[in-house]
Amino acid sequence: MLRSLMGAQKCWGLIRTRNLMELATKQTPASFAMSKRHYSPPTHIKQSAAANDSGTMAEIKQEMMKRLGLEPGYNPIPKSREQLLKYQPKLEDLPPRAMQDSFTTAIIPLSTDRTLQDKYVTYLGNVRLGRLLEDMDLFAAWCCHKHLVLPNLPEGVHLPYTFVTILVDRIDFTNVLASGTQDIRLSGHVSWVGTSSIEVVVWLEQMVDGRYQKLTRALFLMAARNATNTGASPVNPIQPANEEEKVILAGGADRKKKRQILCAQSIFKVEPNDPEQTLMYELYKRTTPTHTLELNKRILPPNCRWMEDSFQMSTIPSFPEHRNHHNRVFGGFLMRSALEISWAAAYLYCKTRPKLEHISDISFEKPVSVNSFIKMTAYVVYTKENYVQIMTVADVLDTETGSQVTTNTFYYTFSSPDTVTEVLPRSYHETMWYIQGRRKFEASMSPV
Template identity: 65%
Template sequence: MATLNYLKTAFMANKQLLPGLRVLQKFPRKCSSNFERLDGTNETMSEIKFKMMKSLGLDCGYNPHPKPREHLLPYEPKMEDLPPRSMQNSFTSAIIPLSVSKSLQDRYVATLGHVRLGRLMEDMDLFAVWVCHQHLKIPKLDPSVPLPYTFVTILVDKITFTDFTPHANQDIRLSGHVSWVGRSSMEIVVWLEQLEGDTYKKITRALFLMAARNANNTKSAPVNPLIPANENEKMILAGGEQRKERRKQLQSSSLLKVEPNAEEQKISHDLFVRTTRTDSMELNSRILPNNARWMGDTSIVSTMASFPENRNAHNTVFGGFLMRNALEISWVCACLYCGERPKLETICDISFQKPVNVSSFLKMNAHVVYTQDNYIQIMTVADIIEPSSGNQVTSNIFYYTYKAPSKVAEVLPRTYDETLWYIDGRRKLKYALKTE
């Protein structure tokens, strides 16, 4: 009943929605000193991580040869064996107890005493997997048998941050539930809030698209169908369908597949005219207008090794680790570009294209690809480098929208590749500023 009452509060509390998805603005709730959750428990993120490993039959500690899971393949259920679930069945929450843990404060604190948002992205990714566990129900599975599933992040949709600034000495709560389900994929909505006084204030909300895979991550696995329990859940489910269609449209309109539209082609030509000398036909002779910077001069690169510490339960690099490092290098790039401390406004369309082996090197390359007034659009590309051969392949692309305290210099492309990045960055900024 507590879960049902919570969901009713969450559904009704906020009028600013993703299509069909009500997102909680604020929880006016008194909190006890032992971090009591609304469902009467007080689990922390470290506790749910341990629970997930136990559920999957994984051991703590590093082993260069991951524990085989092929023996679990026969236990994978058929779709008809999976009973329907509602959104309230998967609702759960967890605490990051910053108010009582000095070691956690050291890990989460940023300059000026704020929380490192990259750390929170790590937690949200892990928490989304935990929500998947709550949704999955296999009546015929013997309780002594580990869960014959693997869950991987496919993409992260639009994440919009509020004006509330989280501090590194107050508790943070993650809450979430499944908001849409396909045959083997699940959309998870996650809310992030921090306790201030006796009230939880919203930091952000995020949408994760997760894929259910079999025990050894070689093919997709079925998940319980989602049946809405009430009108509110019907509305949320309809919004999930709309977001699914939007993702299809984004893929079909990608600049890697189709040419820019008429308006974007005109913008490209205008950019060429503005940056080309009219008194000389010398090849590649370009001019930079006043208060502008070339895109090629804005990028910063960081190359790092990944270690077993950064692995997930299946011995590849944890997606949250990639999101944290990509976010932090994007923030450095934005700071260096505007010379001030910008505020992260939105993250959108994080795509996970390739798994990253723990033994790989990672190269993060952040670029300023578009600017408008005091907004800075950053694109960060994560490449996997194979140490023995030096071969590179892109693993992830991240898009971040920052807002600087004052108007920033205009960024301009110099090559055709950069022009396409510019157009794509313009699309991302328009989407980030869109009020839904």
């Protein structure tokens, strides 16, 4: 959990992401000439599974607990699921599934549930986007449940699986301002599988003037684990039901390769390229006085701020309330917490209310226990015109030793109504953050 498709012609354009994939060899204008403004679920899947309504998100959570054999209430010693290990299937025992088999929808009933509204609404009456990230994470796991079919599992035996979020792909937002008092619909389906990994695409739409308007979409990569979360478990392969599903599936391996390449090219693993090294020297010249021999002295140009003075921090104690079905801190809670402090950092930096434009890839490397202290630090690492790039680092603190381990790094792009003050790095490691933030910003501004 720690350190993460539109008409028939638009299906692929939604689930692909600019920084994870290119399908130049198979791409056709009719199928792929899409922009990031298009977010509707695929017509061919939607029509095939129109009756596959899963109810409300609260009902989904209850059904998942039932399938896993879990009960409401917290126990410091979780109920053992070790007896389910003997029911783990072999890959050859799992029948193929089409994408439309896992397609489903769910509702967040904000228009009728006033108590629920209080959890989702901002003081201006809009939706808290962090709450929606929590729902999308849970819904992605539900789509994994819908995909999974175990023909040899005896009746009455609980599902011998655990689903863990590995990463969340690039998330872009439309210009629809989500209301805190209107229903929101989630849609999604499994779009690719490996031996034990599952890719799920999730959309958000809201009822506006009698019809659903697109809010966002995200691509989740989930891991199927055994009943005790101690090893990988196989999942049903995909047998495409039509040409559109074949195209989507064909891109899965390509997206995986792109993820590996991007990870290997991180500024924290390899040195900056030539243009970036030139930029680093320009930053040095701008912040070093030319009329003195004090080479260790730094100067701040007019209308600029040091990066070291442009951050916000919060330490969050986690509680059982924030746990997932497996008594670890829920990945959606971490995403919400990181987004909200990032928004606060952008707001205080811009001195005006910012708009969230983009969330870069989120990876989940390690589980977090429910008794952890989580330190979230949101840095302004890059600015351009009216945009602010935030890097938020999540650290888990050891209460006994005082040590801390970084578990997640999040990147958010916000826009401001006005031109923002330029942020500048003062140290070498801040310069690396600046370069990485610049990369993330340029990726977020490029068309899908």
